[in-house]
Amino acid sequence: MIRVAVVGIGKMGLSHLAMLRAHPEVEVAAVCDSAKYILDVLEKYTGLRTYTDYELMLDEASLDAVIIATPTGTHFKMVEQAIRRRLHVFCEKPLTLNPYDSWALVALSKEYGVVSQVGYHNRFVAAFGEAKNLLDFEAIGRPTHILAESYGPVVLQAKGATWRHRRESGGGCLYDYAAHTIDLISWYFGPPVSVAGTFCGHIFSENTEDEVYSTLHFEGGKSAQLSVNWSDESYRKMTTKITIWGTEGRIAVDRQECQIYLRETAKVPEGYEPGWNVRYTTDLTGPVWFYLRGEEYSAELDQFVRSAAAGLGLSETGHQNSFASSAVADSVIDMLIRDADGSQTDPNLSLSGPLAMDGSHPRRKWPMGKLSRRSADNRGN
Secondary structure (H helix, E strand, O other): OEEEEEEOOOHHHHHHHHHHHHOOOEEEEEEEOOOHHHHHHHHHHHOOOEEOOHHHHHHHOOOOEEEEOOOHHHHHHHHHHHHHOOOEEEEOOOOOOOHHHHHHHHHHHHHHOOOEEEOOHHHHOHHHHHHHHHHHHOOOOOEEEEEEEEEOEOOOOOOOOOHHHOOOOOOHHHHHHHHHHHHHHHHHHOOOOEEEEEEEEOOOOOOOOOEEEEEEEOHHHOEEEEEEEOEOOOOOOOEEEEEEEEOOEEEEEEOOEEEEEEOOOOOOOOOOOOEEEEEEHHHHOOOOOOOOOOHHHHHHHHHHHHHHHHOOOOOOOOOOOOHHHHHHHHHHHHHHHHHHHOOOOOOOEEEOEEOOOOOOOOOOOOOOOOOOHHHHOOOOO
């Protein structure tokens, strides 16, 4: 059994809390939130120990791990405080709003030997995992291009914005939506070497983007087209689709299924054949101890719990979504923002971390509310 605290009792925090309370290897030792009313209800009906003071909880609750599901702008300080107490940390995505902060947390988690994980749940969707297996098998030969799309109805009016829609607290469409797609691209192709033609458009939001389009370039000549829009009311909920072209075929995958077309000359995996093949998520997904919203959410938490219980470090193979892989996504987002603003990629930052770290990592000051030159002229009302 490991003793876990859940911090931030919003949509994701409540989901994590429900799943963890049902996990056979977890004792939920505490919950923390700034809303006293929510805590009073939880304490009354569940008997859970509650806190409004995060540091007090860390000092008093005798924990092994924390689940952090607070607004993104709070992540860096909270994660740092937990790591320095040698607690394993699962943090909702994105890790931070500054790639230097993210890489600093990577270094800190390695220094203290704690398990780290970020909530990029798509890696635990069986269909996306099957696409990864097919790529590793080289079923479609040499991959050449990805079209990565995410659309959904998050921001559909100019007013009523929450913390997610402000650059300084949530990061906008780039960090809250496109981050999922960028993480999948990096999982499949590795980190890009450059980005170009980035457009960050405003449809309803004034201080952050609602749509993002860009081209990512990779070693060996591969490319990816990123297309993300969280103000698309033609979708009932977030929909992510990845299409991958290769020299021997094509893969098209979303949450429901993985379709693959194989040429007659392709290297064909067991159970597949030349031509069209379809594998459904329902057939690929293994059982979980508790279902809520989707098996992938249970699966990602189970990996974290088992890794923490076993004391697995960041170097363990098979552990998905460590701080390091998340920091890559944060660095790619930084590249996209700089490209959209017409500024140069920071020479002090690489996709494996800051090139120089003296203990006081540089902190980029984001241009809050600034519109890129291209998107400023295309703002919707």
